[in-house]
Amino acid sequence: xxxxxxVEARDGKIKSNSLEAVSEARRLADEGSPGExxxxxxxxxGEGAAALGAYGADRVWTVDHELVARYQxxxxxxxxxxxxxxxxxxxxxxxxxxxxxxxxxxxxxRLGAGLASDCTALDWQGGALVATRPVYAGKAxxxxxxxxxxxxxxxxxxxxxxxxxxxxxxAAVEVLxxxxxxxxxxxxxxxxxxxxxxxxxxxxxxxxxxxxxxxRGPENFHLIEELAEAxxxxxxxxxxxxxxxxxxxxxQVGQTGxxxxxxLYVAVGISGAIQHLAGMSSARCIVAINKDPEAPIFxxxxxxxxxxxxxxxxxxxxxxxxLRVGS
Amino acid sequence: xxxxxxLKQVPSTDTRIKIAPDGKRIxxxxxxxxxxxxxxxxLEEAIRLKEAKGGEVVVLSAGGQGAVAALRNALxxxxxxAVLLKTDADPDALAVARLLADEIGGKGYDLVLCGKQAxxxxxxxxxxMLAEMLDLPCATVVVKxxxxxxxxxxxxxxxGGVEIVEMPxxxxxxxxxxxxxxxxxxxxxxxxxxxxxxxxxxxSAAAAKVEIVSLALPPARxxxxxxGEGAAAVPELVRVLREEAKVx
Ligand SMILES: Cc1cc2nc3c(=O)[nH]c(=O)nc-3n(C[C@H](O)[C@H](O)[C@H](O)COP(=O)(O)OP(=O)(O)OC[C@H]3O[C@@H](n4cnc5c(N)ncnc54)[C@H](O)[C@@H]3O)c2cc1C
Ligand SMILES: Nc1ncnc2c1ncn2[C@@H]1O[C@H](COP(=O)(O)O)[C@@H](O)[C@H]1O
Numbered sequence: 253x254x255x256x257x258x259v260e261a262r263d264g265k266i267k268s269n270s271l272e273a274v275s276e277a278r279r280l281a282d283e284g285s286p287g288e289x290x291x292x293x294x295x296x297x298g299e300g301a302a303a304l305g306a307y308g309a310d311r312v313w314t315v316d317h318e319l320v321a322r323y324q325x326x327x328x329x330x331x332x333x334x335x336x337x338x339x340x341x342x343x344x345x346x347x348x349x350x351x352x353x354x355x356x357x358x359x360x361x362r363l364g365a366g367l368a369s370d371c372t373a374l375d376w377q378g379g380a381l382v383a384t385r386p387v388y389a390g391k392a393x394x395x396x397x398x399x400x401x402x403x404x405x406x407x408x409x410x411x412x413x414x415x416x417x418x419x420x421x422x423a424a425v426e427v428l429x430x431x432x433x434x435x436x437x438x439x440x441x442x443x444x445x446x447x448x449x450x451x452x453x454x455x456x457x458x459x460x461x462x463x464x465x466x467x468r469g470p471e472n473f474h475l476i477e478e479l480a481e482a483x484x485x486x487x488x489x490x491x492x493x494x495x496x497x498x499x500x501x502x503x504q505v506g507q508t509g510x511x512x513x514x515x516l517y518v519a520v521g522i523s524g525a526i527q528h529l530a531g532m533s534s535a536r537c538i539v540a541i542n543k544d545p546e547a548p549i550f551x552x553x554x555x556x557x558x559x560x561x562x563x564x565x566x567x568x569x570x571x572x573x574x575l576r577v578g579s
Numbered sequence: 580x581x582x583x584x585x586l587k588q589v590p591s592t593d594t595r596i597k598i599a600p601d602g603k604r605i606x607x608x609x610x611x612x613x614x615x616x617x618x619x620x621x622l623e624e625a626i627r628l629k630e631a632k633g634g635e636v637v638v639l640s641a642g643g644q645g646a647v648a649a650l651r652n653a654l655x656x657x658x659x660x661a662v663l664l665k666t667d668a669d670p671d672a673l674a675v676a677r678l679l680a681d682e683i684g685g686k687g688y689d690l691v692l693c694g695k696q697a698x699x700x701x702x703x704x705x706x707x708m709l710a711e712m713l714d715l716p717c718a719t720v721v722v723k724x725x726x727x728x729x730x731x732x733x734x735x736x737x738x739g740g741v742e743i744v745e746m747p748x749x750x751x752x753x754x755x756x757x758x759x760x761x762x763x764x765x766x767x768x769x770x771x772x773x774x775x776x777x778x779x780x781x782x783s784a785a786a787a788k789v790e791i792v793s794l795a796l797p798p799a800r801x802x803x804x805x806x807g808e809g810a811a812a813v814p815e816l817v818r819v820l821r822e823e824a825k826v827x
Contacts, residue, residue: 325707325716325717326716329711349738350720350736350737350738351737353703353719353720354707354719354720356704357672357702357703357704357705357706357707357708357711358707358708358710358711358717360673360704360708361673361676361707361708361709361710361711361712362711364673365673365788366671366673366787366788366789367672367673367702367704367789368789369701369702369703369704370701370703377792382792385701386701386797387699387700387701387794388590388594388596388605388698388699388701389592389698389701390797391594391595391596391796391797392596392598392605392794392795392796392797393794393795393796393797394700394791394793394794395791395792395793395794395795396789396790396791396792397789397790397792398788398789398790399787399788399789399790400788438716438746438747439716439717439718439744439745439746440744440745440746441742441743441744442732442743442744442745443742443743444740444741444742444743445740445741445742445743446739446740452739453738453739455738456738459826483827501722501736501755501756501757502736504756507592507698508592508616508617508698508756509756515826516820516824516826516827525593526592526593526595527592527593530592533797533800534797536824536826537820537824537826538800538803539816539820545805550802550803550805551800551802552800552802553802553803554803554804554824555803555804555805555806555816555819555820555824556803556804556805556806557805557806557807557808557809557812557813557816558805558807558808558809559808559809559810559812560809563809563810564809564810564812564813567810567813568813568816568817571813571814571817572817572827575817575821575827
């Protein structure tokens with residue numbers, strides 16, 4: 253059994269979502285018929301590649317070329333296809349990051365392979381790869397069997413543990429022998445704009461503080477920002493405030509926004525509509541602050557405070573500033 | 580400009596999911612079906628492009644007879660014609676992409692628009708798969724689209740920001756919320772749609788490679804407790820977050 257992992261590197265640094273994928277690949281390889289774990293890292297000069305061995309990779313292929321210096325879909329597809337061939341991979345894993353979610357279906361389309369996206373668990377069943385994945389934005393959980401070889405899956409960030417299964421082991425690092433064709437690279441990046449402060453994306457955040465219509469206006473969101481800062485978290489929002497133009501769409505949590513599973517989710521002035529709940533119900537701990545004791549958000553919250561957010565949030569921020577926030 | 584828009588009919592987002600007795604699909608009783616919200620952005624963009632540059636918008640859906648409702652609605656909003664690729668099987672994303680690619684390929688489309696993802700299976704696969712099958716460039720999660728001189732310039736959402744990419748037409752674009760504000764069908768549009776053609780074609784989807792073994796509800800979250808009222812409850816909240824939940 254040979255498993256290939258697409259590993260994402262940004263500015264030469266390997267992303268934690270990819271360490272999670274390599275760790276899971278090792279676990280699958282150890283529990284399935286014995287086999288090797290391969291990793292392909294386009295856009296890498298080899299930094300950190302050998303260290304993937306500790307997470308379970310046996311062999312790592314790097315590609316250092318201007319066409320893959322940043323994400324370029326056709327060139328990345330070519331790298332993964334080449335690695336699939338070299339590894340004779342029966343399983344290919346991707347992190348379900350922005351990049352992985354764009355790349356994996358393209359690879360599947362080229363290979364005519366089955367892909368289970370955004371999985372939260374993987375396992376073997378009678379020699380086939382079986383995936384657990386939330387559907388209907390988490391309102392239901394689907395178990396699927398991926399037939400055919402290779403079987404493809406993308407892994408939801410933070411759903412799989414990142415584990416040094418073989419501490420101290422180095423992977424063999426080689427350059428993937430591939431000739432990239434510039435004329436095939438049709439999608440060209442013109443510009444990259446970061447959102448302010450390079451904050452952690454909602455899908456990767458450990459702690460999220462979200463604000464809703466209860467905040468009454470965009471001018472009051474500093475309360476949410478300050479609480480998020482005191483917690484070391486990221487700001488989220490309900491659709492109502494995004495549609496009102498108070499907050500950018502990238503912050504929307506819910507069925508037509510981001511599905512998140514942080515350690516702590518604080519909902520302030522959010523009623524808890526079914527579409528909002530769909531996006532955040534898998535958080536480990538949910539706190540609700542709402543003046544209406546009947547608000548549906550309290551039905552999913554672990555802890556709640558009933559009352560005026562304008563009074564409670566600043567008090568909470570002050571109380572937290574006194575604490576050291578660790579993980 | 581000749582534009583194709585791929586539409587899927589899905590349960591409305593306010594649906595409370597119940598599982599059917601076979602344990603593999605949702606119980607459709609009482610479920611309202613609507614056009615996938617992301618596909619409405621795709622459709623709106625197509626109609627705006629037609630209004631600005633002239634041309635033709637064809638909407639396509641693979642599915643059962645029920646999908647005709649989504650197609651008719653698109654015609655009422657301003658699409659010119661519709662194709663139903665009729666299949667009773669439950670195709671996976673790969674099989675759907677194949678059916679759409681076979682229908683769209685070789686017909687001179689300048690642009691193919693899809694939604695970022697269907698809010699039922701949440702696969703987010705069909706757009707980019709279709710692009711690879713048609714060997715067309717593609718951008719996903721697109722919040723802004725501009726077409727100039729045979730090129731598409733798309734702004735896409737990525738972690739912590741956006742990136743702007745450019746590609747030659749024809750291309751496949753997968754729409755994200757924020758691309759535009761979809762319009763509603765007017766009464767006049769609804770009347771006009773009755774005269775527009777919906778072509779039904781029997782389609783045979785390939786067997787699903789991603790086969791559903793079971794569908795279940797997630798473990799229900801227990802309602803927790805109200806720790807108190809007003810700012811006076813803050814110290815207790817901080818205590819339980821540290822000591823019970825251990826998240827601080
Ligand atoms: C197709 C579709 C998709 C959707 N997708 C999403 C989605 O992805 N995400 C999403 O969030 N929604 C989504 N919605 C919208 C959803 O149905 C709700 O309308 C929305 O979530 C409500 O936002 P809210 O909770 O901020 O506002 P409201 O429902 O208006 O709630 C405001 C809350 O603030 C409380 N409040 C008021 N003043 C105070 C105060 N001073 N202190 C404390 N609390 C106060 C109120 O008691 C109330 O509970 C979708 C809807 C549709 C139709
Ligand atoms: N059965 C279908 N018929 C037509 N278009 C579809 C179908 N399924 C998916 N699509 C298109 O592909 C997009 C992504 O769907 P999915 O990959 O299923 O999440 C949708 O937003 C639609 O634009």
